Amino acid sequence: MAALLETRGLCKSYAAPVLVDVNFDLQAGEIHALVGENGAGKSTLCNIVAGLRTADKGEMWLEGHRYIPANKRAAEAAGIRIVLQELSLINNLTIAENLFLDHLPHRNGWINRARLREAAHETLARVGLTEVDPDLLVNNLGVGQKQLVEIAAGLSQTCKVLVLDEPTAALTVSDAERLFFQVRKLAESGVGIIYISHHLEEILELADRISVLRDGQMVVTRRRGEISIDEMIRFMVGRTLDERAALSQRRLSGEVLLKIQNLSAPPRIKEVSFELHRGEILGFAGLMGAGRTETMRAIFGADTRTGGTILLEGEDISARLHSPKAAVRLGIGFLTEDRKSQGLLLPKALRMNITLARLNDELRGAAGWLHRDKEIAVAEGWVRQLDVRCSTIEQTAENLSGGNQQKVVLARWLYRNCRVLICDEPTRGIDVGAKFEIYRLLDQLAEQGKGIIVVSSDLKELLGLCDRIAVLSAGRLVKIFDRGEWTEDLIMAAAFSELKV
Numbered sequence: 029m030a031a032l033l034e035t036r037g038l039c040k041s042y043a044a045p046v047l048v049d050v051n052f053d054l055q056a057g058e059i060h061a062l063v064g065e066n067g068a069g070k071s072t073l074c075n076i077v078a079g080l081r082t083a084d085k086g087e088m089w090l091e092g093h094r095y096i097p098a099n100k101r102a103a104e105a106a107g108i109r110i111v112l113q114e115l116s117l118i119n120n121l122t123i124a125e126n127l128f129l130d131h132l133p134h135r136n137g138w139i140n141r142a143r144l145r146e147a148a149h150e151t152l153a154r155v156g157l158t159e160v161d162p163d164l165l166v167n168n169l170g171v172g173q174k175q176l177v178e179i180a181a182g183l184s185q186t187c188k189v190l191v192l193d194e195p196t197a198a199l200t201v202s203d204a205e206r207l208f209f210q211v212r213k214l215a216e217s218g219v220g221i222i223y224i225s226h227h228l229e230e231i232l233e234l235a236d237r238i239s240v241l242r243d244g245q246m247v248v249t250r251r252r253g254e255i256s257i258d259e260m261i262r263f264m265v266g267r268t269l270d271e272r273a274a275l276s277q278r279r280l281s282g283e284v285l286l287k288i289q290n291l292s293a294p295p296r297i298k299e300v301s302f303e304l305h306r307g308e309i310l311g312f313a314g315l316m317g318a319g320r321t322e323t324m325r326a327i328f329g330a331d332t333r334t335g336g337t338i339l340l341e342g343e344d345i346s347a348r349l350h351s352p353k354a355a356v357r358l359g360i361g362f363l364t365e366d367r368k369s370q371g372l373l374l375p376k377a378l379r380m381n382i383t384l385a386r387l388n389d390e391l392r393g394a395a396g397w398l399h400r401d402k403e404i405a406v407a408e409g410w411v412r413q414l415d416v417r418c419s420t421i422e423q424t425a426e427n428l429s430g431g432n433q434q435k436v437v438l439a440r441w442l443y444r445n446c447r448v449l450i451c452d453e454p455t456r457g458i459d460v461g462a463k464f465e466i467y468r469l470l471d472q473l474a475e476q477g478k479g480i481i482v483v484s485s486d487l488k489e490l491l492g493l494c495d496r497i498a499v500l501s502a503g504r505l506v507k508i509f510d511r512g513e514w515t516e517d518l519i520m521a522a523a524f525s526e527l528k529v
């Protein structure tokens with residue numbers, strides 16, 4: 029049977045080759061997963077399929093005809109749609125407007141608001157956003173919700189091929205489940221789906237076939253059931269990963285580094301209290317909307333607090349901790365979950381993005397001169413340590429793959445040497461190999477006596493990494509588990525405990 033979509037010998041180079049002779053095919057009704065390390069070329073391949081980039085060489089065939097999309101619109105006209113890895117919603121438009129950007133329903137030139145709202149409601153319901161007002165500005169949504177809206181936009185039009193580039197990166201398990209249901213339903217109706225993800229368990233659950241890209245080459249395509257997770261990893265990285273990079277056996281001093289008392293921040297956070305010890309990694313678990321990010325933003329001075337005391341090494345810093353800038357001055361760092369808008373200077377070199385935080389102390393000499401050699405050495409050191417895939421450290425951040433951009437933001441915070449480092453979803457979008465390197469680095473920081481907070485939707489990650497896990501539910505801290513005391517079920521039960529059904 030002829031494939032629905034086929035690529036033959038696709039090549040693409042920027043400074044270096046990114047895709048080399050890629051053959052890939054997709055059948056109608058099939059979910060075909062694409063996996064590979066950060067920078068392997070997954071997004072590039074999909075962007076070419078969706079008309080966002082053009083290949084240097086090679087052919088594409090759609091339903092037996094040559095397919096040469098001039099741009100995204102042409103691809104859509106041919107029935108190929110993509111939900112991008114990076115959020116691309118327009119912040120100051122409403123959800124409904126974003127959903128139907130290209131074809132707003134109108135009558136006599138006026139947008140038909142009632143119809144728009146109705147259609148938006150219907151579309152949002154498909155991804156489970158039944159409670160959300162379509163007239164809300166996208167700006168007001170959290171990252172997870174934005175991602176759901178983005179996916180809803182992709183599902184809202186009929187198509188033959190749907191490309192989903194890391195759709196579950198910002199989703200909780202239950203939202204991901206709902207998405208899988210929709211994806212399967214689409215596949216059953218005959219749509220071919222290309223699915224990119226770093227969650228390999230999820231891939232085994234969802235995909236009919238799995239293809240692995242390594243350094244721009246297609247190394248293998250197998251049916252589900254004919255490849256294990258370990259094999260996938262081996263094909264991805266070209267070697268076996270050492271047994272889960274053993275973390276240190278931290279012995280906690282019990283010395284309190286940061287103490288939060290009765291922290292409240294409208295609209296959700298109520299009377300949150302906890303202690304972070306020196307040398308500890310404290311995890312925060314909870315459902316989407318439980319208030320994990322809001323709690324951290326309030327501590328960091330990014331959101332207003334209406335009550336509570338914050339003590340750092342015994343000193344009350346509540347009054348001084350009124351802005352992110354003040355927080356950083358006090359030695360508190362925050363790796364945000366929304367790295368695109370809050371983290372990177374996209375048009376600037378990788379070098380500068382890493383060293384930015386310390387251009388004014390470490391890297392500047394007495395007369396105010398910048399130590400350029402030292403700056404380069406620092407940046408190159410981090411690129412090596414986190415295995416950032418780039419051609420040189422002068423490459424601009426916007427040209428890095430999604431996962432590599434995240435590594436750069438992380439490097440910047442690790443280099444800043446904070447007393448307390450808050451990480452919100454530190455490994456989102458990061459490939460399996462690099463994840464363990466990040467765990468190791470966080471572990472090292474804790475060993476040095478820093479206090480680390482890790483917010484994560486990946487429970488396994490928290491279980492493996494943390495000394496204790498705090499659980500938030502509906503804006504309240506309901507329980508803090510010690511290592512050994514927890515199970516996944518107990519944590520989930522706590523996460524649901526404050527929800528009214």
Ligand SMILES: Nc1ncnc2c1ncn2[C@@H]1O[C@H](COP(=O)(O)OP(=O)(O)OP(=O)(O)O)[C@@H](O)[C@H]1O
Pocket residue numbers: 042043046064065066067068069070071072073113417418427428429430431432457459
């Ligand atoms: N405009 C560009 N200029 C230079 N290099 C680029 C450009 N766009 C992409 N690249 C490079 O192409 C390579 C592949 O990137 P791509 O985004 O396809 O990776 P990916 O497999 O999707 O990774 P991730 O898992 O991190 O999303 C990267 O090394 C990236 O730096």
Ligand SMILES: [Mg+2]
Pocket residue numbers: 070071072113193429430431
């Ligand atoms: Mg990508």
